[in-house]
Amino acid sequence: DAKTTQPNSMESNEEEPVHLPCNHSTISGTDYIHWYRQLPSQGPEYVIHGLTSNVNNRMASLAIAEDRKSSTLILHRATLRDAAVYYCILRDPGNQFYFGTGTSLTVIP
Amino acid sequence: DAGVTQSPTHLIKTRGQHVTLRCSPISGHKSVSWYQQVLGQGPQFIFQYYEKEERGRGNFPDRFSARQFPNYSSELNVNALLLGDSALYLCASSRTSGGFSYEQYFGPGTRLTVT
Numbered sequence: 001d002a003k004t005t006q007p008n009s010m011e012s013n014e015e016e017p018v019h020l021p022c023n024h025s026t027i028s029g030t031d032y033i034h035w036y037r038q039l040p041s042q043g044p045e046y047v048i049h050g051l052t053s054n055v056n057n058r059m060a061s062l063a064i065a066e067d068r069k070s071s072t073l074i075l076h077r078a079t080l081r082d083a084a085v086y087y088c089i090l091r092d093p094g095n096q097f098y099f100g101t102g103t104s105l106t107v108i109p
Numbered sequence: 110d111a112g113v114t115q116s117p118t119h120l121i122k123t124r125g126q127h128v129t130l131r132c133s134p135i136s137g138h139k140s141v142s143w144y145q146q147v148l149g150q151g152p153q154f155i156f157q158y159y160e161k162e163e164r165g166r167g168n169f170p171d172r173f174s175a176r177q178f179p180n181y182s183s184e185l186n187v188n189a190l191l192l193g194d195s196a197l198y199l200c201a202s203s204r205t206s207g208g209f210s211y212e213q214y215f216g217p218g219t220r221l222t223v224t
Contacts, residue, residue, distance in 0.1 A: 034212070043199050044111075044152065045213030087151055096165050097213065098140070099151030 003027075004088045004100040011106045020073040020103050027068050032091045035054045035062065035073045036082040038102070044087065047073065063107030083107045113136070113202050113216035121222045122190050130219045134202030140164075141183040142213060143175055144199040153197055158183055159205070187221075195223045199200045 005023040012018040024033065031053050036044040047056055048062045050071075055062040061074040075082055084104040093099070114133045122128050134141050140159040144152035156176035157165035157185055171186045181202075197220050201213035 017142070041217075043201070043217050046212035046214070049212060092150075096154050096167065097163075098146075099144075099150075099153070101151050 003090045003098040005027045006086075006088050006100055006103045009099070009104040009106065011074060011108060013108050014074075014080060015077050018075040018078045018082070020075075020086050020088075020105065021070065021071070022072070023070045024088070024090055026034065027090060030092070033062070033068075033071050034089040034091050034097065035060070036087045036089060036099075037082075038087065039084045044099075047086070049091075057078050063095075078107045080109060112216050113200055113201050115198075115216040115219050115223060117219060118217070119220045119222075121224060123224055124190055125216070126190050128187050128221060130187075130198050130200075130221070132183045132185070132200030132202075132216060134181050134200075135214055138164055138202035138214070139181055140203045141181065142201045142203075143185045144201065145169070146197040146199055148196070148220070153176070155185070161194055176205060179201060190223045192223050195221060197221075 032049055034049040035047040037047050038044045048057055048060050050062045050064055063072045085104050087099050087102040089097050089099050112136055116131045141153040142157040144150040145155055154167040156175045157203050161177045175185045177183045197218040199215050199218045201215045203213045
């Protein structure tokens, strides 16, 4: 079941902000929104998560729509090391993570 | 502290064989989850274990099984291997199974090739 929808790929110039969108129109009230990223030849890495309110951490910001049917991961200043596949994931009360196909981010120097 | 470790890193098997993959979680983490990642796709959830009990199962056939040991390490077993089982198998650990908000820490994965 496809629980999240993301663009296949995006590009950003180095040191510019990046907004990665995600649609999750079938989200339930208890599903948390998680973002992970996967660099080549590595396992996924936690980026950020949230439930209803916008969240900030040292890596990124997460903006969640008021109806929770979409969210946006914001990288404030893209670096070459941010080039990765970014996954928007719903985590249900059964503790299952549903990964989509992700967005492949290319950072242009 | 050491991260999640998985062994072996690479494995080649033939169709019909059995395989066992191993995972050691981060110290203090009691929950282990297994994922299958086929090339070009996102990881697909297989199992989650917490305190040696299965807490979640994805849409995989009964050929896939797992267990968790008293030290919280885990094994994933796959019987009667098919070509389609070729994938990167990822293990992830987290502090608890519940609480909904705890992030998972992934290992580097085991690359399984079935010929």
